[in-house]
Amino acid sequence: MGRLNSRGERTGMKEKFASRWDSYGLPLLFIVLLIVFSILAPAFRTSFNLISNFRFTSFIGIGAIGMAFCIMNGDFDISVGSMLSLVAVLGSSLIPVLGGVAGVLITLLAASFLGFVNGVFVTKLRIPAFITTLGMMFIYRALAFIYTNNTPVYISDKFWLFIGNGKVLGIPFAIILMLLCYVGAFVLLRKTPFGRYVIAVGTNREAALLSGINVDRTKIIVFMLVGLFIGIASVVISANLGSANPGMLGQGYEFQVITAVVLGGTVLGGGDGNLWGAFFAAMIITFLKNGLGMKQVGSYWQLVAIGLVLIFAVAMNRIKYMLLGTKEV
Amino acid sequence: MKKKFVVIFVALLLLFVVPAFLSASKGGEQPKEGITIGFSLWTMEFTFFQNLEKGVRDACEEFGYEYIMIDQNSDPQKMVQDINSLIGQKVDGIVITPVDPGAIGPVVQSARDAGIPVTCADIGKTGPVNALLISNNYHGGELAMEYIAKMMKGKSNNSKKVGVGRVQxxxxxARGRGEGFMAKAKELGYEVASEIVVNPPSAEGGYDTMQQIMSAAPDVVGVFFASGREAxxxxxxxxxxxxxxxxxxxxxxxxxxxxxEDGVLAATVAQQPWFIGYESVRVMKEILEKGKxxxxxxxxxxxxxxxxxxYKKWAAxxxxxRGAPAY
Known part of the structure; x- marks a missing residue:
């Protein structure tokens, strides 16, 4: 981790602080948040509220996984909010014909396919990811409107609703699903060659290419992963709302997940990242909003608070690098 | 350099923590006795909703209820989380003005499962709530058409074509407004020559839609736009x-x-947002105190x-x- 500073004996301590901040900074921030709001608002610390918040974390938490891969890979996907809306209305509208299980599977497949389309545009046509996904953001949203004639799809299928609202042994299924997604993604990123390719491509595309990595294929798979996790998130969210609304679903969602990923310590521009950081960041955002809401802090002030936490976390990274005596990543 | 960072760090920390503590001193910590009403509101961005909120707040004050308001920020996900948090705070009744009425089904169900009655103030609902307080939209549309017909009497232009800018x-x-208007038009022998959903729902959207209506049906004599800024x-x-x-x-x-006042708009059908808000708490009072x-x-x-x-008399x-100017 970083370089040693050769100026004196305090270097060891700085090193320690820096590496500890990496591993424990966000969990610590999260715990501080829990303690502060538990003292301030008695209703905050009830198990009902804490579990609900944990469940709501899955809204952004699951979507953030794919985005983390994408950003580590040096790209961006801002079409995810529109994509979420499109696949939710598509999948849920097919429930009466095909049933809930098939509806969910089609949602996941459609989302992966849309990710594939994004990936092909970025790699084969060499259009920058920002432009491609900006265009797709409009197209997917418009298709959702056109497909539904701007009317929400109401969901009453038990299986679909279970994914967002059901419980297994008293634990909300959305929480279990989110944790499974994170474990799966962690294994994929850290224990497989594909995970190393993602990091390699994000660090230095040319070098990756020269060392024989199929850069285009890696990128396309990453965009498909973004799609897959958006598909999962879209089922969870629409189940929670009991409907899929083409205009309302996923508005501003792209910024929520990007915020979680960046707050989680993944550096824009690619190279390396922190999946669990994204997880804790999603927790922090959700619990912070809830706690501030309980204290009757206006919703615009809540956005100010989230902005400040984001800047604070990034500033902490700067301080870390400064302590390590390196200028940048 | 290092000092500078430390200063920035501390400043940010303070900025983040202080609002939380400031609001803590505002109250909400009182031991719970009496009745608490939780209100989840679409947004405070528009006068309409500000007036509605005032109605809910005034009613709570009048009945001696504790009042908690959470702004949905026009985000259905936040709406669901907020209502859930009201359930967690064990409020006695929940009033909702939903940004997405289609998305309140499951969360309203869990409120009612927890024994908390729910009333909706305006907009709409899915699934059972206790009561929905809403303007008589269909009748409003009829009033608009009647007015156009009345104004056309004795005019030399005898085209019988009208247009509608519909809501989402x-x-x-709110769709009832357009429906009431169109039914009345038919009854009075008018033809709805152009009917377009105003998109986006804003003044710009209204401007744009009107241009489309004028090109599609250049001889319309009157149009009804089913929402304020759009009109x-x-x-x-x-x-x-x-x-x-x-x-x-x-x-x-x-x-x-x-x-x-400027003579640009001919007329409007006024809703009474303050009254809708007030009534939704009054109905809640009947449920909570009288067991109705x-x-x-x-x-x-x-x-x-x-x-x-x-309009001047109405505004006054x-x-x-409301204690606030109508315009």
């Missing part, structure tokens, strides 16, 4: 085109009253046609009640 289809209940946009488009088309709006927003049964009841609230003749009354 997901606003299920003002449409009226300005008519003015810019130099045409003589009667534009009627819906809501009674300040922008509309101003446009009536409300199950999926729809309580229509009166609407009123505002023309250049009567509204101002007196």
């Amino acid at each position: 289809p997901q606003w299920t209940y 003002v946009g449409a009226a300005n488009a008519v003015k810019a085109a130099g045409k003589d088309i009667i534009v009627v709006g819906y809501n009674g927003d300040p922008e509309e009253l101003q446009a009536i 049964e409300y199950e999926d009841a729809e309580v229509p609230v009166k609407v009123e046609l505002l023309t250049p003749d009567n 009354e509204a101002e007196k009640r």
